[in-house]
Amino acid sequence: MKTTVVGYPRIGAHRELKFAVQKYFKHEIDATTLDETARELRRVNWQSLTEAGLDQIPSGDFSYFDTTLDTANLLNIVPQRYRDLNLAPLDEYFAQARGYQGPKGDVTALSMKKWFNTNYHYLVPEFEDTTDIKLVGTKLFDEFKEAKAQGYQTRPTIVGPYTLLKLAAFNGTKTAADYVPELVTAYTDVLSQLAELGADWVQLDEPALVKDQSVADLALFQALYTPLLAAKKLLKVLLQTYFGDLRDSYEAIVNQAFDGIGLDFVEGAQTDKLVKTNGFPADKVLFAGVINGKNIWRANYDEKLALIKSLPVKDDQLILTTSCSLLHVPYTVANEPKLAQHYKRYLAFAAEKLTELTDLKAIATATNQAELQANQQLFATPRYQENEAITKQVAALKPSDFNREPDRATRLKIQADEFNLPVLPTTTIGSFPQTREVRQNRAKFKRGEITREQYDAFNKHEIKQWIEFQEKIGLDVLVHGEFERNDMVEYFGEKLDGFIFTQNAWVQSYGTRCVKPPIIWGDVARTQPITVAESVYAQSLTDKPVKGMLTGPVTILNWSFTREDLSPQESTYQIALAIQAEVLDLERHGIKIIQIDEAALRENLPLRKTDWYPRYLDWAIPAFRLVHSKVQPTTQIHTHMCYSEFGDIIEAIDAMDADVISFEASRADLTLLDTLQEDHFQTHVGPGVYDIHSPRVPSEEEVATTIHKILAKLPLDNVWINPDCGLKTRGTTETVASLENVVAATKQVRGEL
Ligand code: GLN
Numbered sequence: 165m166k167t168t169v170v171g172y173p174r175i176g177a178h179r180e181l182k183f184a185v186q187k188y189f190k191h192e193i194d195a196t197t198l199d200e201t202a203r204e205l206r207r208v209n210w211q212s213l214t215e216a217g218l219d220q221i222p223s224g225d226f227s228y229f230d231t232t233l234d235t236a237n238l239l240n241i242v243p244q245r246y247r248d249l250n251l252a253p254l255d256e257y258f259a260q261a262r263g264y265q266g267p268k269g270d271v272t273a274l275s276m277k278k279w280f281n282t283n284y285h286y287l288v289p290e291f292e293d294t295t296d297i298k299l300v301g302t303k304l305f306d307e308f309k310e311a312k313a314q315g316y317q318t319r320p321t322i323v324g325p326y327t328l329l330k331l332a333a334f335n336g337t338k339t340a341a342d343y344v345p346e347l348v349t350a351y352t353d354v355l356s357q358l359a360e361l362g363a364d365w366v367q368l369d370e371p372a373l374v375k376d377q378s379v380a381d382l383a384l385f386q387a388l389y390t391p392l393l394a395a396k397k398l399l400k401v402l403l404q405t406y407f408g409d410l411r412d413s414y415e416a417i418v419n420q421a422f423d424g425i426g427l428d429f430v431e432g433a434q435t436d437k438l439v440k441t442n443g444f445p446a447d448k449v450l451f452a453g454v455i456n457g458k459n460i461w462r463a464n465y466d467e468k469l470a471l472i473k474s475l476p477v478k479d480d481q482l483i484l485t486t487s488c489s490l491l492h493v494p495y496t497v498a499n500e501p502k503l504a505q506h507y508k509r510y511l512a513f514a515a516e517k518l519t520e521l522t523d524l525k526a527i528a529t530a531t532n533q534a535e536l537q538a539n540q541q542l543f544a545t546p547r548y549q550e551n552e553a554i555t556k557q558v559a560a561l562k563p564s565d566f567n568r569e570p571d572r573a574t575r576l577k578i579q580a581d582e583f584n585l586p587v588l589p590t591t592t593i594g595s596f597p598q599t600r601e602v603r604q605n606r607a608k609f610k611r612g613e614i615t616r617e618q619y620d621a622f623n624k625h626e627i628k629q630w631i632e633f634q635e636k637i638g639l640d641v642l643v644h645g646e647f648e649r650n651d652m653v654e655y656f657g658e659k660l661d662g663f664i665f666t667q668n669a670w671v672q673s674y675g676t677r678c679v680k681p682p683i684i685w686g687d688v689a690r691t692q693p694i695t696v697a698e699s700v701y702a703q704s705l706t707d708k709p710v711k712g713m714l715t716g717p718v719t720i721l722n723w724s725f726t727r728e729d730l731s732p733q734e735s736t737y738q739i740a741l742a743i744q745a746e747v748l749d750l751e752r753h754g755i756k757i758i759q760i761d762e763a764a765l766r767e768n769l770p771l772r773k774t775d776w777y778p779r780y781l782d783w784a785i786p787a788f789r790l791v792h793s794k795v796q797p798t799t800q801i802h803t804h805m806c807y808s809e810f811g812d813i814i815e816a817i818d819a820m821d822a823d824v825i826s827f828e829a830s831r832a833d834l835t836l837l838d839t840l841q842e843d844h845f846q847t848h849v850g851p852g853v854y855d856i857h858s859p860r861v862p863s864e865e866e867v868a869t870t871i872h873k874i875l876a877k878l879p880l881d882n883v884w885i886n887p888d889c890g891l892k893t894r895g896t897t898e899t900v901a902s903l904e905n906v907v908a909a910t911k912q913v914r915g916e917l
């Protein structure tokens with residue numbers, strides 16, 4: 165029996181990569197210095213994994229931005245518009261990731277989407293008719309050699325050809341099947357070169373296999389892998405899957421000439437059954453993903469050992485691994501000195517999960533049972549604080565609690581009279597730039613260097629300035645700017661009962677940006693107002709409506725680390741009742757428009773369609789309805805969702821019964837508009853007129869063109885104009901310029917109507 169992991173976090177235990185990359189973007193360091201930081205991070209990872217006692221360690225899981233983009237670039241899949249910029253290789257890479265605006269040209273970034281059911285984002289590879297797929301890159305080989313020079317034999321990992329095609333956008337006339345021959349050749353070359361360099365294994369990541377597979381999908385898979393596996397020589401090929409099970413492809417896959425198959429025994433509801441009923445071939449290695457790569461809890465050793473012992477494979481055929489890459493969890497509990505031992509003993513971040521793997525191997529293969537007994541004791545003690553009042557309130561919920569009266573069409577008429585807004589009302593999504601000063605103010609307050617009054621006074625000053633700016637440029641519905649928030653979930657968690665927080669438990673979200681999810685530790689309850697003071701202050705400064713700004717229950721749940729003993733439905737209803745109380749408090753204090761963000765709603769949608777309603781939407785949609793069901797007809801409820809694919813859940817989104825929704829769709833090319841049109845979407849909608857994930861400033865003409873595209877598909881009276889997400893990650897100068905152009909473009913279009 166051996167141990168390994170699918171992949172490891174790469175940002176650095178103290179986000180070193182993020183800070184280095186940001187310095188590079190600001191021209192404070194050059195590519196060589198950035199490369200030194202990256203090398204050091206890789207070295208530390210290989211060393212930690214080796215010292216932890218793993219038998220196999222990955223390479224190639226490092227990236228400056230995204231490993232899907234790395235794989236595309238390795239194979240020359242770089243759209244022409246980026247080549248035309250004639251930038252240095254690293255800058256061409258970043259141009260694809262973030263767009264480019266400078267002396268060499270002006271191009272938008274590649275689309276970015278959520279990586280399966282996680283909060284990690286990948287860049288969508290774009291295949292053009294002229295795309296000439298061939299092995300041109302060296303990153304994968306360089307990193308293998310780099311590790312080897314340091315004495316580490318690694319298992320290079322890349323995205324496999326099937327998943328690459330399934331995630332790609334095809335911009336010309338060709339379809340996925342047209343690229344198969346070239347892809348087979350390119351991957352064959354990758355495998356040969358790795359073999360020449362002395363690799364024993366390569367890992368091809370194929371998570372796309374855990375989604376529903378059609379006959380055509382499986383044929384595409386075979387068309388790629390049959391020739392690829394026939395061409396391989398010395399190198400062993402690991403087909404790595406995660407985030408689910410292979411219920412529709414298991415047989416086909418075990419019959420292919422893979423040397424190893426990586427299966428997810430945690431999220432893969434049917435993995436165990438598949439392996440046991442169909443058996444596992446004796447000539448292949450089973451990479452059994454038994455340790456949860458997504459949660460932060462210690463594993464229950466008794467349960468894991470029972471699973472390991474029941475697997476129908478011999479010990480020398482078995483490699484224990486994680487259910488997916490550890491990219492989705494923070495580095496180590498050791499970086500949490502402030503967290504009480506009472507909590508910490510239940511936690512396992514990436515580093516601690518390595519120990520779990522080696523512990524399980526030791527317990528399963530040796531007689532030393534001390535670790536097992538310690539683990540059994542842990543699971544025998546109750547851990548959470550319970551709140552009976554809340555659990556009773558959830559149990560007493562009735563159907564009318566989930567239903568707002570009167571219906572939306574009637575409400576929207578009442579609200580049109582109430583607010584008297586112009587056509588194409590303009591607004592923003594909530595946050596304004598979290599400048600260094602804003603962050604320093606918070607840091608000083610946290611360190612006790614300034615008083616609460618001083619802290620609030622600074623934020624009030626920011627609110628005032630930005631309200632003035634919004635009035636000056638002529639936005640119609642204003643926001644206070646969210647200066648008091650470090651993060652849209654942690655901020656709410658801090659004010660609610662039932663959460664605990666970490667100092668350094670960062671998890672990568674997109675590029676080198678990270679989030680620090682709070683941990684739900686008990687029943688959730690509201691004991692104090694959360695956002696009322698800031699909203700009321702902002703509203704006192706203007707006659708225009710200021711939107712109250714809340715995070716919705718599904719997003720709070722999805723962006724927290726959740727309890728394992730309570731159903732997500734139960735946890736989400738608890739949170740929904742807390743946010744409902746906040747909504748009603750805002751309304752009582754004169755806030756007439758309230759936005760309840762459900763940025764992450766799409767994210768936890770099960771990967772298989774058959775699971776969508778029973779396992780998720782059947783409680784996620786009601787949870788949102790519960791939050792706003794008790795407000796007055798005159799109160800306008802907005803929501804916002806971050807980009808990913810919405811096309812297939814439009815009906816569910818309409819059923820959330822919000823009055824207005826803003827979507828983060830601009831980077832997905834506004835294809836969503838077609839679906840909204842076809843499905844007669846009822847909720848009023850701001851599809852997002854420019855991409856805030858890029859520092860580039862959209863011109864007035866560009867925004868006007870986008871507005872016209874929107875109006876070609878949606879009824880004029882239903883449309884709102886806004887950026888596609890919050891502006892907290894942007895600089896002040898680009899934000900001001902972009903919003904001025906948005907308002908100017910809207911006025912221009914209004915004039916043409
Ligand atoms: N209101 C939030 C903001 O503007 C929404 C952020 C998000 O969707 N990720 O920052």
Ligand code: ZN
Pocket residue numbers: 763804805806807828888889890
């Ligand atoms: Zn968003």
